[in-house]
Amino acid sequence: MTTTVDATRRPGRLRLQGVSQRQPPASQRWRLLPTLVLVAGALYCLLPVIWVPMAATKTGAELFTTFTLAPGHGLIGNLRELSAYRGGQFWRWMLNSAVYTGFGAALSAMLSAVTGYALAKYRFRGRKLVFNLLIAGVLVPQITLAVPQYLLLAKVGLAGSYWSVLLPSIFSPYGIYLARIYATAAIPDEMLEAARLDTASELRVFRSVAIPLMLPGMVTVFLVQFVAIWNNFLLPFIMLSDDDRFPITVGLYTLLSQGASQPALYTLVITGALLSTVPLVALFLSLQRYWRLDLITGGLKG
Amino acid sequence: MTRLRTRAVPYMMVLPAIVMFTLFLLLPIAYTVYLSVRRLRVSGLGFGGGARREVGVGFANYSASLSDPELWHGALRVLLYGSIVLPVMLGLALVFALLLDSSVIRLRRFSRIAIFLPYAVPGVIATLLWGFMYLPSVSPILNVMQRLHLPQPDFLTPVAIFPSLANIAVWGGVGFNMLVLYTALRAVPRELYDAARVDGCSELQLALRVKIPLLLPAIILVSVFSIIATLQVFSEPTTLRPLTNTILSTWSPLMKVYRDALIQNDIYSAAATSVIIAAAALLLSFGFLRVVQRRAFGEMS
Numbered sequence: 091m092t093t094t095v096d097a098t099r100r101p102g103r104l105r106l107q108g109v110s111q112r113q114p115p116a117s118q119r120w121r122l123l124p125t126l127v128l129v130a131g132a133l134y135c136l137l138p139v140i141w142v143p144m145a146a147t148k149t150g151a152e153l154f155t156t157f158t159l160a161p162g163h164g165l166i167g168n169l170r171e172l173s174a175y176r177g178g179q180f181w182r183w184m185l186n187s188a189v190y191t192g193f194g195a196a197l198s199a200m201l202s203a204v205t206g207y208a209l210a211k212y213r214f215r216g217r218k219l220v221f222n223l224l225i226a227g228v229l230v231p232q233i234t235l236a237v238p239q240y241l242l243l244a245k246v247g248l249a250g251s252y253w254s255v256l257l258p259s260i261f262s263p264y265g266i267y268l269a270r271i272y273a274t275a276a277i278p279d280e281m282l283e284a285a286r287l288d289t290a291s292e293l294r295v296f297r298s299v300a301i302p303l304m305l306p307g308m309v310t311v312f313l314v315q316f317v318a319i320w321n322n323f324l325l326p327f328i329m330l331s332d333d334d335r336f337p338i339t340v341g342l343y344t345l346l347s348q349g350a351s352q353p354a355l356y357t358l359v360i361t362g363a364l365l366s367t368v369p370l371v372a373l374f375l376s377l378q379r380y381w382r383l384d385l386i387t388g389g390l391k392g
Numbered sequence: 393m394t395r396l397r398t399r400a401v402p403y404m405m406v407l408p409a410i411v412m413f414t415l416f417l418l419l420p421i422a423y424t425v426y427l428s429v430r431r432l433r434v435s436g437l438g439f440g441g442g443a444r445r446e447v448g449v450g451f452a453n454y455s456a457s458l459s460d461p462e463l464w465h466g467a468l469r470v471l472l473y474g475s476i477v478l479p480v481m482l483g484l485a486l487v488f489a490l491l492l493d494s495s496v497i498r499l500r501r502f503s504r505i506a507i508f509l510p511y512a513v514p515g516v517i518a519t520l521l522w523g524f525m526y527l528p529s530v531s532p533i534l535n536v537m538q539r540l541h542l543p544q545p546d547f548l549t550p551v552a553i554f555p556s557l558a559n560i561a562v563w564g565g566v567g568f569n570m571l572v573l574y575t576a577l578r579a580v581p582r583e584l585y586d587a588a589r590v591d592g593c594s595e596l597q598l599a600l601r602v603k604i605p606l607l608l609p610a611i612i613l614v615s616v617f618s619i620i621a622t623l624q625v626f627s628e629p630t631t632l633r634p635l636t637n638t639i640l641s642t643w644s645p646l647m648k649v650y651r652d653a654l655i656q657n658d659i660y661s662a663a664a665t666s667v668i669i670a671a672a673a674l675l676l677s678f679g680f681l682r683v684v685q686r687r688a689f690g691e692m693s
Contacts, residue, residue: 327630
């Protein structure tokens with residue numbers, strides 16, 4: 091955050107030009123162009139995000155008649171109707187999503203941390219092979235995996251269960267990659283050596299020295315996985331048939347499939363879409379500093 | 393004793409990941425390859441035990457899949473879709489990242505957050521939102537155009553569906569790619585820019601001659617990730633299907649795999665097709681890497 095502030099304050103050149111006032115107006119206008127382009131991009135990204143809350147406040151009739159970006163009078167009614175839809179099905183989907191995403195992302199962050207730490211801080215035979223093998227997983231298209239995963243899980247009687255969505259979400263090549271980069275950068279070898287003098291247990295070194303240092307990186311992996319699992323559609327779409335176990339993405343999809351023929355359901359779908367993004371948007375805005383995307387490009391230099 | 397145990401520690405630590413990798417990646421891939429060379433043979437009338445047997449058929453599934461026009465039509469559609477998504481999304485991401493990094497920008501924080509926000513919206517929900525934007529009866533875009541007495545385009549015709557779908561992918565992906573590129577730009581020492589400015593470089597020249605060459609590795613990285621993601625397009629066309637009848641159930645190759653495997657219960661064809669898609673994805677992303685790397689090295693020498 092501090093670097094951003096620095097960058098806006100630094101160029102003294104800008105201030106000088108503002109003072110001298112001798113710039114021709116045409117050039118002044120050109121100076122605004124970059125900001126205008128960027129703001130246009132921002133508005134394009136915000137358009138649907140602004141429209142949804144507005145549309146969610148409208149009653150079914152208002153949706154088709156009133157000006158689109160003006161609020162209506164139906165928000166409370168829509169929420170009540172959505173909550174009542176098939177005995178609270180919507181909240182069940184939200185809860186399922188929370189379960190899949192919360193457990194999946196937490197387990198994934200832990201698995202990534204321990205693997206990334208081992209790959210970053212130990213020299214052992216086969217280290218490079220293990221790393222390359224695990225990372226190659228990024229390249230495998232999801233459907234190539236999801237369909238056979240379904241068939242295999244069906245053989246052991248797990249297809250359609252909560253496990254069938256949770257288990258395949260835990261292994262993340264990307265999370266391991268991030269954790270390895272983070273462990274390399276954040277844990278000084280000297281600290282590990284010092285800790286080893288105090289205790290013979292490598293596990294205790296990992297728990298009491300490495301984990302605290304890796305925590306911010308683990309939060310980043312958790313966030314990346316949280317978004318990936320919350321947003322996943324293909325895997326639960328293939329695995330699940332019982333709509334009591336659907337996550338919100340598949341649930342809203344089925345709601346839309348029915349609603350397409352009955353415009354009366356549109357308001358429910360719109361209100362549901364609004365509510366389903368609230369947890370993620372809240373998570374984003376509150377944990378912004380953990381979006382360490384430099385990790386992603388940082389690995390290129392090594 | 394303790395030394396031996398210490399030596400085993402890293403192996404113990406990577407073991408869980410290797411187990412998960414084997415169970416949920418290696419095994420499914422091996423199973424797919426196995427299924428792709430098998431087929432169900434029905435003998436007689438198909439009644440009684442042993443009447444339906446799984447037999448090896450060599451590459452018959454592959455040749456059947458490759459000669460299926462539906463697969464090629466799907467592949468062409470995805471190529472057309474990708475040729476809109478990739479340049480537009482990555483081009484915009486690059487422009488936005490450079491603008492965010494330049495010194496002449498206002499509303500920097502607002503724009504950065506606003507453009508990144510769609511990343512938080514699930515692909516299915518994003519499609520839903522844009523689906524309503526496209527739907528004549530509720531679309532705010534068409535509503536405004538109607539009020540201004542402008543012609544109202546139809547977003548869901550067989551041709552318009554390509555830019556309409558591409559728009560959803562661009563909307564969802566531009567912010568993430570922008571942030572990756574912007575973060576890479578922030579890592580560049582500022583002194584380099586000051587030096588270029590002293591040499592009389594304008595902001596535009598700085599961007600074109602200094603920043604873009606420095607960004608090349610990051611640009612290549614986001615391109616490869618985006619190519620892989622684009623080839624796998626599935627949830628957007630699937631979600632848009634209920635709103636329009638211009639999207640077939642085999643619109644993209646992955647949708648065809650899904651239909652073959654889970655609706656028509658022909659897992660053998662589906663397996664062969666998904667091996668072909670995976671091979672094509674690997675080939676395309678590696679091919680892209682080769683080409684770009686050669687060009688990048690060529691420029692340096």
